[in-house]
Amino acid sequence: MKKSTMADPFAQVRKEKGFATVSDQDDPVTMMLRLKDVRKCAHNAKTFSSEDIPGRIVVPSEVNIRTTRQIPFEVDPPKHKGFRGLLDPWFKRPLENEYKQKLHSIVDKLVTENLAGNSVEVINEFSLVLQSRALTLLLNTPFEDSIQWISWGTHVFRSEGDALDGDKAQVLYDYLDEKLDQALANPTDDLFSVLLGAEVDGKKMSKEEAKGVLILTFAGGRDTVINAVSNSIAYLADHPESLKRLRDEPEIRGKAIEEFIRYFSPLTHMGRVVKEDTQVCEHAAKADSRISLCWASANRDETVFENPNEIVLDRKMNPHVGFGFSHHNCLGATHARQILSTLIDVLCDKVGSIDLLETEDNIEEWDDFHRKVGYEKLVVKFNPK
Amino acid sequence: MAKITFITTDDENITLEADSGSVMALAVENGVQGIDGDCGGVCSCATCHVHVKPEHMSKTGDASEIEQDMLELDDNVNEFSRLCCQIEITEDLDGLELTVAG
Ligand code: HEM
Ligand code: FES
Numbered sequence: 001m002k003k004s005t006m007a008d009p010f011a012q013v014r015k016e017k018g019f020a021t022v023s024d025q026d027d028p029v030t031m032m033l034r035l036k037d038v039r040k041c042a043h044n045a046k047t048f049s050s051e052d053i054p055g056r057i058v059v060p061s062e063v064n065i066r067t068t069r070q071i072p073f074e075v076d077p078p079k080h081k082g083f084r085g086l087l088d089p090w091f092k093r094p095l096e097n098e099y100k101q102k103l104h105s106i107v108d109k110l111v112t113e114n115l116a117g118n119s120v121e122v123i124n125e126f127s128l129v130l131q132s133r134a135l136t137l138l139l140n141t142p143f144e145d146s147i148q149w150i151s152w153g154t155h156v157f158r159s160e161g162d163a164l165d166g167d168k169a170q171v172l173y174d175y176l177d178e179k180l181d182q183a184l185a186n187p188t189d190d191l192f193s194v195l196l197g198a199e200v201d202g203k204k205m206s207k208e209e210a211k212g213v214l215i216l217t218f219a220g221g222r223d224t225v226i227n228a229v230s231n232s233i234a235y236l237a238d239h240p241e242s243l244k245r246l247r248d249e250p251e252i253r254g255k256a257i258e259e260f261i262r263y264f265s266p267l268t269h270m271g272r273v274v275k276e277d278t279q280v281c282e283h284a285a286k287a288d289s290r291i292s293l294c295w296a297s298a299n300r301d302e303t304v305f306e307n308p309n310e311i312v313l314d315r316k317m318n319p320h321v322g323f324g325f326s327h328h329n330c331l332g333a334t335h336a337r338q339i340l341s342t343l344i345d346v347l348c349d350k351v352g353s354i355d356l357l358e359t360e361d362n363i364e365e366w367d368d369f370h371r372k373v374g375y376e377k378l379v380v381k382f383n384p385k
Numbered sequence: 386m387a388k389i390t391f392i393t394t395d396d397e398n399i400t401l402e403a404d405s406g407s408v409m410a411l412a413v414e415n416g417v418q419g420i421d422g423d424c425g426g427v428c429s430c431a432t433c434h435v436h437v438k439p440e441h442m443s444k445t446g447d448a449s450e451i452e453q454d455m456l457e458l459d460d461n462v463n464e465f466s467r468l469c470c471q472i473e474i475t476e477d478l479d480g481l482e483l484t485v486a487g
Contacts, residue, residue: 039458043458254425254426255425255427258425258427258429304451315427317428317449317451318424318429319427319429319451319454319455320427320429321429323429325458329430333423334423337423
């Protein structure tokens with residue numbers, strides 16, 4: 001098995017049963033493992049709600065470490081639609097030429113700096129740096145703000161044992177409070193000020209609501225982007241023929257990005273709270289229990305994807321749910337896709353090959369399921385073209 | 386060459402010409418309101434949903450099973466629904482009329 005391979009721990013249970021109940025603190029979760037079931041449950045927000053006690057739809061549950069509701073993530077339709085209507089245009093800005101050019105120069109500079117000849121630890125020295133610098137574009141804040149975000153490290157919202165740690169999350173909450181107070185005193189044209197000045201369904205957005213949006217842009221877009229970038233680099237290092245193909249056939253790069261998202265599935269699953277007694281996959285689901293939509297398993301569903309465990313760079317039919325599905329599909333997807341597309345362009349342009357020197361896998365554990373989601377440590381050497 | 390007309394949700398009529406590529410790509414390149422093509426055409430995002438003019442259904446053919454599964458859960462679905470990234474442009478499409486599902 002190659003070092004960059006990411007196995008599918010759900011295959012057997014998905015085939016035989018379609019769901020699995022795993023423990024999480026005192027609030028077990030029934031994971032939905034098949035693509036069709038995941039989609040149906042995601043679409044049926046009435047029965048499978050995102051709007052419960054703040055933090056409850058996250059697995060592991062965050063109910064003990066936060067009270068701020070994340071927006072639009074923990075709001076059900078129809079209220080959800082008002083927030084998305086406000087946020088969607090802002091989060092589509094990555095399609096604008098000026099944004100693309102700025103992102104290109106961020107990526108180009110970072111790759112060029114790392115071509116000098118020494119080995120690079122990708123997670124901390126490359127992906128975290130890229131994610132943080134790119135986020136300044138999405139939030140429309142000064143580039144220098146990224147210095148502080150980088151200094152928080154990759155584990156800022158997690159503690160060492162991966163269990164959730166309230167003190168660490170507090171770093172972000174304090175930071176956001178301070179930034180929002182500054183924006184109230186001196187409004188600018190960054191996302192902090194835009195949110196504070198916004199109205200949703202005729203009502204002015206409160207500071208608490210603005211904070212709820214921002215937590216998500218910081219936390220939701222952090223590990224996911226870091227894993228997507230790092231896993232892409234590990235894969236291209238391990239598969240020089242793929243780097244060559246992407247260089248020779250630029251027209252398949254868009255498809256390759258969707259395939260990376262499917263195969264890597266940077267977000268494994270997300271929970272919902274069952275609002276009325278029902279059945280999922282012929283299994284009783286009681287009101288007030290939790291299910292989760294397992295994007296990672298759905299994305300390897302062998303009844304939908306041919307050769308699900310292979311990266312097929314130009315996969316034509318790829319109905320993956322790596323960015324979620326239906327109402328709550330990923331608000332940051334345009335930004336994330338633009339990061340990956342710029343990264344591939346720059347790598348094809350500047351890098352001849354990548355040596356994979358050292359890897360230490362980052363494994364998530366959901367009872368008996370052990371899933372590689374990325375790397376704790378990834379050392380490579382970029383060789384100039 | 387095929388001429389294809391898009392009717393947007395604000396009732397704007399846009400007629401475009403092309404001889405290859407997907408209908409979604411044509412719409413996105415020309416900024417047709419309501420066709421976003423977020424996933425680039427791999428049938429994963431449903432932001433390219435159109436309603437085919439009923440009498441033109443034979444031009445476009447039917448949706449594949451994977452496409453039908455996507456459409457089934459879309460709010461504006463009807464029997465004339467297609468994801469237009471799955472429609473390849475050929476001469477046969479000449480005169481096609483599509484309404485953006487929005
Ligand atoms: C490759 C990177 C990313 C992946 C794989 C990813 C994945 C996902 C998934 C699967 C969902 C659905 C959650 C659900 O249904 O409960 C989601 C939602 C969301 N994501 Fe992402 N995400 C990524 C990057 C980002 C970035 C960069 C941001 C923002 C900076 C972001 C912000 C959000 C928000 C705000 C939502 C909630 C949307 C809503 O509830 O309407 N994500 N993401
Ligand atoms: S463009 Fe995404 S489904 Fe058609």
